[in-house]
Amino acid sequence: MRLSEGVEWGLHCCVLLAPLPDGAGLPAKALAEFHGVSESYLVKHLKALVRANVLTSISGPKGGFRLARPASQITLLDVVQGIEGGQPAFRCTEIRRRGPAALGPGAYRLPCMITASMLEAERAWAAVLRNKTLAQLVEELTAKLDPRAIEKTLAWLPAVVRI
C-alpha cells in the first residue's frame, strides 16, 4: 500500500494557500518553486484538486490557484481523496465465488466479511482525516514551526501572490 507522492504535494500546497487573505492565490509556478518540485507534474495534481472542488483555478496573467472554500471547511480527507480518488484501498474481487465451494450467483447477497473488516479500517482512517480541517492543521503548524521559516515565507510571498 502506498499513497501517491502527489498527496504530499497537494497537502503542502493547500497549507501554503490556506493562510493567504481571502480570495488570494498562487500560480503553479510559485507553488512548485516553493516546494522544489516539478511544475508540470504539480499542475497535474492541482488540476485534480480543482475537479474535486478543493481548489479554484484562474487562467491568464495574474491567474493561479486558490482554495475553493474557507480553510475551515476543507478537510484533509477532501485533499487526499481529491488526488487519490475516492476508491477504497482494499478491493474485493469476490474470490469466494470461485473454486469448488462456490454457490450460485444468488447466494452472495451479504457482503464478504473480510471486505467488511478491511473497509471498517479504512473508515477509521478516513474519519481521522475528515476530522481535521486545513485551518486546524495550519494553526498547529504555525505554532510549532520555526519562526525563521515563517519569516522567510512572508518575505517570499509578496512577489508571487495573486489578487
Next chain:
Amino acid sequence: MRLSEGVEWGLHCCVLLAPLPDGAGLPAKALAEFHGVSESYLVKHLKALVRANVLTSISGPKGGFRLARPASQITLLDVVQGIEGGQPAFRCTEIRRRGPAALGPGAYRLPCMITASMLEAERAWAAVLRNKTLAQLVEELTAKLDPRAIEKTLAWLPAVVRI
C-alpha cells in the same frame, strides 16, 4: 492508494486455515484451487506470510502451509503487513526542506506536521485491524455464511488436508 490483491488472497487463505484442527494445514495447490487463483503467484504471498511468522511451511509430500500460531493470536494487521510490508502508506519526502523558505539541516528536528496527521490516520487504520483476530473473523464469518458453502467446504477438505 491501493492494497495488493495478495492481501485479499492471504486473508482468505488464513480464514480457511484457521478452523482446521491443531497442526493441520493445506498445500498451496489446494489453497489456490479453492479460491480459483494462480498457484504460482499465491505461493509468493504465502511465502511472505511465512517470513512474517504468520504461517509455517513444510516441504515435501504431505507438506503445506499452516498457521504459525493459534488463530486467536493472529490479527488481521499481522496478515496485511506480512504481505504489504510494514512501511507506511504516506511517505514524507521532506519537501519542506526545499525551496526558498528552507532552513539549514539542523532546523528540522520536529517531524513534519502534515506527516504526523497522515500517520495518525494510519495508526487508526492499523488499530482496527490489530483489534480483530483471525479467530474472531472466522466466528463472525461462520455465523453469517451460507450453510451450503460450509457443507461444500467440509466435503472438499478431507481430500486435501494435511496431517
Next chain:
DNA sequence: GGAGTGATACTCGGATATCTGGTGTCCGAGTTTTCGCGG
C-alpha cells in the same frame, strides 16, 4: 516376511518475464496585460 535402499513424486523456494499505473514532460487553448497608434 521384514528391513534396507534407491528412485520417485510431490512440495516449497527463489530467480526470471510481463504489464498496469504512477511519474514526468511537452505543447496547445484561453485570458489578461501591455504597448503602440490614432484621434
Next chain:
DNA sequence: CCGCGAAAACTCGGACACCAGATATCCGAGTATCACTCC
C-alpha cells in the same frame, strides 16, 4: 492627453513518453513416500 486595438506574455488544460512496482510464471532444492530387492 485619452481611448481603442492588436499583439504578446503568461496562465491553465489535456495528450503523450517513461519507469517502478505489482502481477504472473517457470524451473530448481529438499523431503517423505513408495516400491523393489536382498537377507
